[in-house]
Amino acid sequence: MVATHVLLVETMLILSAFGQNDSVWQYQRLYNHLEKKLYGKLRPVLDQSKPVIVVVDAQLLGVQELHEKEQLLQSTIALSCRWKYETLAWNTSKYGGIKRIKFSPRDAWIPDLTVGNSVDALFVLTETNDNMNRIIVTSNGDATWDTGGNVLTACHMDIIKYPFDTQTCNIIIGKLEFDSEVYITSNNVNAISEMYEENGEWMLESAIVEQRLLYHDVTNLYIKLTLSRHSFFYILNVILPVVLLSFMMVLSFKIPPASGERLGYNTALLLTFVVLLNLVGDSMPRVSKHVSYLQLYVNYQLTIAVVVTALSVLLVNFAHTRNEANVPAIVKLYYKCCRKRNKAVNFTNLEEVSKTGKTEAVKEGVMKAESTFCSETDLLVDKEIVLQHIGNTLSWVFATMFIMSTILFFIVVLI
Known part of the structure; x- marks a missing residue:
């Protein structure tokens, strides 16, 4: 009984090891097969006359600071790029049911996207970045690449209502080359992410993604941020x-x-x-x-x-x-005005008293009025x-x- 149990365990271990080796072998076969179809850095379309449609979903992760004096916006964004990698499609049944595989951006094609109004680093997606995420490619050729980071962009500010102001800043996502080989578009309208971290000085009112056509088949994405200042x-x-x-x-x-x-x-x-x-x-x-x-x-x-x-x-x-x-002359002027006002009041009272026919009151009024003419x-x-x-x-x-x-x-x- 014990020998039977030991034999069963050894059999399971052998089958498990065989299955793992088989999976690694299938991945190795798939990699070898797809590496031949990378074609260096050629655009991933079978017909090179057609553009590569890249869908960029932008998310705002945080606003670190908005410098009024330098008119600069420091923020963190995340970009999810999706396109059709037509040359990397495969039949899952021939490779042990493997549905997706990952490639390094250094080995495969990636869109040359830039931050158009950046004042610090021009490129957001660059091949020299050591922390770049790998490209995920599915069996039908759908490629997904997530990237992003801290960007420093120009933001022209209107300070008329400072510190009760509301500022509008743009983060422009475009291409390195203004050609029709890559067409940039976006599916999301709101760029506010659930992972967004609130800023202590600025409150994010909205973050809207707009697609603007520069000229024929050349587009840019504008992440329009509306920020209101905490004025307390x-x-x-x-x-x-x-x-x-x-x-x-x-x-x-x-x-x-x-x-x-x-x-x-x-x-x-x-x-x-x-x-x-x-x-x-x-x-x-x-x-x-x-x-x-x-x-x-x-x-x-x-x-x-x-x-x-x-x-x-x-x-x-x-x-x-x-x-x-x-x-001072202003004191003399004020003193004279007061004297004239008192004189006018006294003479008015004098006229009222004279109408009553009281002689003694008239004399008293005259003496009081004359007292206003002091030096x-x-x-x-x-x-x-x-x-x-x-x-x-x-x-x-x-x-x-x-x-x-x-x-x-x-x-x-x-x-």
């Missing part, structure tokens, strides 16, 4: 500081000029505006055709800060002056009151300008 980071680090600094600049008019702190306060805010403007400018591409609304908004607030600082210098100078000749030296006596009125007026004026400009900025960039 820029709101916290750029826009919010600018808004807060502008608001604090308006509040500077509430600081008494005589305290001596207003100039240092305004100067510090002004320098902060300059630093923020440099940060925004460094992240922008140096293109004079387009200027972002954010740059205009920051420059506008910077201009307001300069005007506020200049007015603060004049008011502080008036607060510490004891000579009428050193009083400009009264500025030096009432300067604290004058400065308070000027500060309140200017604070409301610049607060209105700040609020209106901020509302207008958000309306423009968000619509």
Whole structure:
């Protein structure tokens, strides 16, 4: 019984080894048969006057970075190329039922596809790539080749609505030679892959594959990417500081000029505006055709800060002056306007009182109206009151300008 069992095991091992050797032998026969039909690098069609139709299915695996300053897109794509290898068809019954076989791209024909707008490496599919996948050929001549990698392409950006912008970038898949020997086409319309990895700064809205005809039987594939920026980071680090600094600049008019702190306060805010403007400018591409609304908004607030600082210098100078000749002209003008307004109000009250026939009230009104004709030296006596009125007026004026400009900025960039 034991001897019978041992004999059965030995028989199974021999048959198994024979089957493996037979499979290896069949593959060797098939390889030897097909190698004679590779014909070097000739196009894999029996009729060389006909083009090779290559179906390219493009998939986007990830967007690493979109450089605004250099206007470059760094992404990862995968390409699945399929074509009919007519010279490599075989009868499966003659080769142990083998239905498919693999060849190295160095030994077989591959389409010379390139990335047309690449700025780093022109060729995506190249024979010198050590990591190239092998070509899978089935018994009916269907060939499939998967390849891809990291590509760096040019992307012309529109930064008008930065950082609430949406960019459209193209990855162009074409041929090395513009001839009709190879016809490129695609079956898929959407290039978003299930393996796509989200980017922390950019959100992929769509990835559409378009086939464009250049001229007779010469086509290119355009992978059109629509990317929208995640703007929360820029709101916290750029826009919010600018808004807060502008608001604090308006509040500077509430600081008494005589305290001596207003100039240092305004100067510090002004320098902060300059630093923020440099940060925004460094992240922008140096293109004079387009200027972002954010740059205009920051420059506008910077201009307001300069005007506020200049007015603060004049008011502080008036607060510490004891000579009428050193009083700023704007303060004199404001003082005269207030005097004229008070005079008009007093005379109006005088006319109303005179109609009632009260003589004593008329005399009192005349004396009150005449008191408005004070000399400009009264500025030096009432300067604290004058400065308070000027500060309140200017604070409301610049607060209105700040609020209106901020509302207008958000309306423009968000619509």
